[in-house]
Amino acid sequence: MRYLSTRGGGVPKRFCDILLEGLAEDGGLFLPERYPKVDATTLSSWRTLSYAELAFEILSLYIDDIPAEDLRRLCAQTYRAEVFGGRAEITPLHRLEPGLYLEELSNGPTLAFKDMAMQLLGALFEYELGRRGEQLNILGATSGDTGSAAEYAMRGRAGVNVFMLSPHGRMSAFQQAQMFSLQDANIHNLAVRGVFDDCQDIVKAVSNDLAYKKSRKIGTVNSINWARLLAQVVYYFAGYFQATKSNDERVSFTVPSGNFGNVCAGHVARQMGLPIEQLVVATNENDVLDEFFRTGRYAPRGAAHTHATSSPSMDISKASNFERFIADVMDRDGAQVAARFQGGAFEVDAATMERVHAHYGFASGASSHTDRVATIRACWHKTGRLIDPHTADGLKVAEALRQPDVPMIVLETALPAKFADTLVEATGMQPPRPAHLEGIENLPQRVQVVDADAAQVRAVIDHCLGLG
Ligand SMILES: Cc1ncc(COP(=O)(O)O)c(C=O)c1O
Numbered sequence: 001m002r003y004l005s006t007r008g009g010g011v012p013k014r015f016c017d018i019l020l021e022g023l024a025e026d027g028g029l030f031l032p033e034r035y036p037k038v039d040a041t042t043l044s045s046w047r048t049l050s051y052a053e054l055a056f057e058i059l060s061l062y063i064d065d066i067p068a069e070d071l072r073r074l075c076a077q078t079y080r081a082e083v084f085g086g087r088a089e090i091t092p093l094h095r096l097e098p099g100l101y102l103e104e105l106s107n108g109p110t111l112a113f114k115d116m117a118m119q120l121l122g123a124l125f126e127y128e129l130g131r132r133g134e135q136l137n138i139l140g141a142t143s144g145d146t147g148s149a150a151e152y153a154m155r156g157r158a159g160v161n162v163f164m165l166s167p168h169g170r171m172s173a174f175q176q177a178q179m180f181s182l183q184d185a186n187i188h189n190l191a192v193r194g195v196f197d198d199c200q201d202i203v204k205a206v207s208n209d210l211a212y213k214k215s216r217k218i219g220t221v222n223s224i225n226w227a228r229l230l231a232q233v234v235y236y237f238a239g240y241f242q243a244t245k246s247n248d249e250r251v252s253f254t255v256p257s258g259n260f261g262n263v264c265a266g267h268v269a270r271q272m273g274l275p276i277e278q279l280v281v282a283t284n285e286n287d288v289l290d291e292f293f294r295t296g297r298y299a300p301r302g303a304a305h306t307h308a309t310s311s312p313s314m315d316i317s318k319a320s321n322f323e324r325f326i327a328d329v330m331d332r333d334g335a336q337v338a339a340r341f342q343g344g345a346f347e348v349d350a351a352t353m354e355r356v357h358a359h360y361g362f363a364s365g366a367s368s369h370t371d372r373v374a375t376i377r378a379c380w381h382k383t384g385r386l387i388d389p390h391t392a393d394g395l396k397v398a399e400a401l402r403q404p405d406v407p408m409i410v411l412e413t414a415l416p417a418k419f420a421d422t423l424v425e426a427t428g429m430q431p432p433r434p435a436h437l438e439g440i441e442n443l444p445q446r447v448q449v450v451d452a453d454a455a456q457v458r459a460v461i462d463h464c465l466g467l468g
């Protein structure tokens with residue numbers, strides 16, 4: 001399989017090259033030249049596989065520059081029950097009521113769905129850097145969960161440093177403590193005076209400085225990196241197999257969305273032939289994506305209009321992976337994609353929106369603080385299940401948009417322990433947390449506060465690398 005930039009520049013590349021490269025040189029995002037199709041016989045043969053074996057089968061369709069036995073071993077080492085809360089299924093399905101499910105994606109080390117891909121990325125980086133005898137300096141942006149997942153996956157790994165940008169004062173106390181309490185020498189936390197989008201813009205600006213990127217060996221762990229999305233495709237198949245008995249059945253997924261990485265992985269699974277009826281995008285008050293799916297207008301907002309909400313990891317107004325989806329909608333016309341994403345807002349016509357809904361199966365809705373608190377409370381009272389605020393945004397939208405006779409799977413993107421204040425407001429109870437994370441907020445923290453300025457971030461990286 002070869003990979004191309006959404007903006008059409010550069011030459012086709014192989015998987016391990018784009019794994020380390022992250023953002024394409026023309027500022028676009030890598031996509032495989034085509035989505036491999038999975039026929040009914042293959043789909044049936046995958047039904048009984050373990051999660052690790054399923055991951056291997058799916059990854060093999062996209063990766064031809066890692067020997068099969070090595071890739072199989074990396075998948076087996078990554079997707080072990082011990083790493084994912086002792087759950088043999090890795091992403092178990094929990095039935096809330098007939099036809100409505102939660103797919104548990106947050107049983108990994110940092111209690112959010114990011115672990116599903118990041119644990120594999122850590123193994124892939126170490127493997128490939130070892131083969132090449134190279135180092136990688138990862139520059140990432142987080143609104144709360146990517147950061148800790150990346151740091152836990154990369155801490156102590158040979159050949160990797162992590163520089164993680166987060167929006168100063170905008171994450172929950174638990175999320176901050178998860179990241180800032182790490183004392184490993186290869187982990188560097190930078191709190192940016194700004195919002196998540198400022199952090200992501202800095203990652204892109206530094207990556208687009210090609211001379212700097214090359215000389216400092218800068219890589220990415222955000223869903224900018226295709227490998228993140230690829231690993232996330234696997235749990236759509238795993239969820240489908242658990243919710244159905246035969247391939248004649250269809251299911252829908254509702255995905256709490258911010259940077260559009262998670263639901264974009266669902267789009268890839270659907271393009272591969274997984275029988276998905278609808279992909280429902282659920283946003284919080286930062287509803288740029290919901291606005292697009294309702295009206296055809298994509299209007300990213302600035303920091304002043306990006307609200308700080310009680311589902312903070314979704315406080316995003318410029319969804320990076322939306323570019324990948326639009327590239328597919330525009331039949332991979334790189335010039336058209338570049339024109340749209342180098343500019344500000346854009347609009348697509350009614351015929352295109354018809355395809356977005358009917359052909360690509362997208363629908364959307366938004367949730368507010370009042371909605372998510374009410375949803376957490378109702379879910380607790382009706383089912384005895386505590387859910388986190390982001391999952392609540394998903395459940396609220398799923399309940400409004402689910403169709404009769406089509407099972408709806410809501411992706412559980414984090415555990416309640418990460419967002420205690422909102423859980424207490426909704427239920428009057430402190431959410432449970434794993435014993436080893438008790439008191440994490442009281443540990444000493446290590447973080448450097450910087451302006452939303454790429455030059456300042458470059459200076460910090462250079463200083464840490466002993467270059468400035
Ligand atoms: C808990 C949680 N839910 C949902 C999202 C949104 O996912 P995505 O950015 O892939 O759309 C995020 C962050 O990405 C998150 O951390």
Ligand SMILES: N[C@@H](CCOP(=O)(O)O)C(=O)O
Pocket residue numbers: 141142143144145146147221222223224258259261262313314320
């Ligand atoms: N919500 C994310 C934001 C970054 O998303 P990513 O999927 O592109 O890494 C976070 O919690 O950091």
